[in-house]
């Protein structure tokens with residue numbers, strides 16, 4: 001009798017950000033057959049366009065791409081099979097089934113979800129229409145186009161402040177539009193304070209991005225009294241937080257926020273499904289934690305298969 005075919009996807013990892021790359025590499029190094037799905041065509045997730053990743057415990061300066069490509073190469077050397085197609089659906093019946101956006105189905109024995117989060121949209125007129133024509137989400141990629149021009153950064157968290165620091169190198173003036181006090185780390189805020197070409201508009205949100213063929217300015221609403229004002233600028237960089245990428249997940253595994261409910265070890269209520277990094281409710285928000293959660297989730301998946 002012929003022997004049954006071995007499952008070539010024992011462990012599936014969804015997401016090629018730093019959590020997913022670390023998980024895939026680790027599970028493969030522990031001897032498992034691993035398939036990694038990445039849907040954007042770019043590895044590194046949220047740090048893919050960051051020119052200097054902060055907080056890595058490593059000598060020297062590394063971009064998000066440096067770290068991601070290194071992890072990807074290591075993962076592939078360890079035998080990880082890479083599928084550059086987004087996952088459309090995960091179903092958790094008797095068998096786990098992953099369906100990718102090209103309609104192929106996979107039946108892993110365990111899944112590590114590391115699909116992370118995407119930058120939240122402002123949801124105002126002009127945002128979609130003027131994307132790439134003044135509206136950008138990457139200071140490193142696009143800052144140079146706004147040399148000696150005025151730009152606005154929307155938001156007050158770590159991402160907004162670090163992107164503003166990049167823009168302040170190129171632009172005449174960077175205006176930070178904030179709904180409330182800055183939430184970014186003290187060290188980032190101190191660096192921003194030291195820049196003479198950065199100013200703040202407080203207690204305000206964007207009502208509209210103005211411009212026909214390209215951005216010409218913003219309509220801002222003061223959230224305390226509703227008054228509307230105009231701000232002239234040629235670039236807008238919104239960084240108002242992130243939303244989890246869980247549209248493909250069974251709803252039963254999700255918290256109200258849309259993140260995956262999982263403990264610190266990545267365990268969900270389905271023993272075959274693990275979560276790591278920014279997609280997990282309770283994730284702390286830095287790359288070291290993302291990678292370490294990826295490794296822990298991979299360990300747990302490998303332990304499950306060994307039983």
Ligand SMILES: Cc1cc2nc3c(=O)[nH]c(=O)nc-3n(C[C@H](O)[C@H](O)[C@H](O)COP(=O)(O)OP(=O)(O)OC[C@H]3O[C@@H](n4cnc5c(N)ncnc54)[C@H](O)[C@@H]3O)c2cc1C
Pocket residue numbers: 014015016017018019020037038039040042043044045046047050052053054055085086087088114115116117118159162163245248276277278279285286287288290
């Ligand atoms: C602008 C910015 C700068 C930052 N800078 C720093 C920093 O300097 N230091 C630091 O510690 N942290 C930084 N952070 C936070 C850090 O990037 C995140 O906490 C961390 O990268 C999360 O990693 P992750 O792998 O969990 O998720 P993500 O980075 O979000 O990666 C998720 C990946 O999954 C993929 N994916 C999503 N859905 C699917 C699907 N259906 N199928 C297949 N693939 C899918 C995405 O394309 C993405 O590649 C920054 C964040 C931002 C936004």
